[in-house]
Amino acid sequence: MYSSLVRIQNTFGFFTTVAFVIAALIAASDFITPRAPSVGMLKTTNLQVVRGRPHYYSSKKEEYAIIKFSLDADLSSLFTWNTKQVFVYVTAEWPSTSTTGVTIASNATANQAVIWDAIITSPSADHLSNLGPAALKKLRKSAAGKAIDPSRGKLSLKNQRPKYQITHPSGKIAEMADVTLRLHYNVQPWVGVLTWNQGVDYGLWKQLSGGLSRKFTLPGLKKKEEAKKTS
Template sequence: MHSTIVRGQNVFGFFTTVCFAVAALIAASDLLAPRTPRATVAANAVQVVKGRPHYYSTKKEEYAIIRFTMNADFSSLFTWNTKQVFVYVSASWPNSTSSELTNEAVIWDTIITNPSADHLQNIGPAAMKKGRIDLKNVKPKYQITAPSGKLQETDDVVLKVHYNVQPWVGILTWTPQIEFGKWKKLKGGMSKAFKIPAIKKKDTPKKA
């Protein structure tokens, strides 16, 4: 006969095996739900300032403030296994020292929770619009700087929209670079290239 401890271990082992199998099925079910996100983003106004972008900066450097407009629909990313979606916008531009490298910095981000996660389903239809973002000429949360400390008159800057899906069970998934089954690549999500202007100099009074 098995002792009570051995029987308890067998029951616990069987229980964890069943839990793992159920969790694997739940995670795999995400592959059956189509993902068809789309987004448009455009830069509205760009300003370059020279100073300390953060209170902990030890020296003055050039940093850019990029106001932008974004319209996105991430509602297809929300399934019964989606806990929340992390969305962020980045600015990228060619590296001045190497043609193979690209500078990239995040200028804005947000977290969209599932209506079932924050109990908004009972509020009304407005709560079910989760996953849709409509921003017009908003100020960025973060300023961008360059490793060289210089940003003015930088060419070929583009804004990109990214997302990260956090499920209740399973692995994190990021913005796909290729299409996989019913998961489609983000449609749009990149702005037209623009140029960061020079620092606006203050007008000096003319001598009489």
């Protein structure tokens, strides 16, 4: 009963319990920290629809939308001493049936496609960011000695080019109506569960204020005749 193996097992079990309790307390500490993310502006600045091939060997062309946008957002309240990084992304959304007559799968309530994303690391996780040596050195210098950097999470993008062009399984997306842009975030802590942008308030955690652009309609494709006249 009091062999060395039993004592090792008891000691290991004790430290495992202590580690689990500490981890639970660290994760619970997030709930007593206020969160109030907000978006001051999210709007499109340029819309374009082009035709292209999905891959090199494809003989069929599809329509692709290129959406440039401007964004002013304050997500700094999402960064606490337990925040590892925040994943931010912007989606284009439109209803399952467009007023232009383009019909989309009836089993889908809405269509959503990511046009831009970014990972914002906390000062304690800057070494994990995919940056060059010069940019990483500058980032570490700006956050030296800080567990929480008040400037982290403040986004100001002007006429931002999208990272991804969007299309539809039907291959047609021109003149799509009732399209909106929406900002999303995902908080990844050092210890605890992942949290996404919430639809309602949870105590000190407030839902994202703003984050939805006005509805707009994607432009149509230019006809060859019109292109010849302008050239």
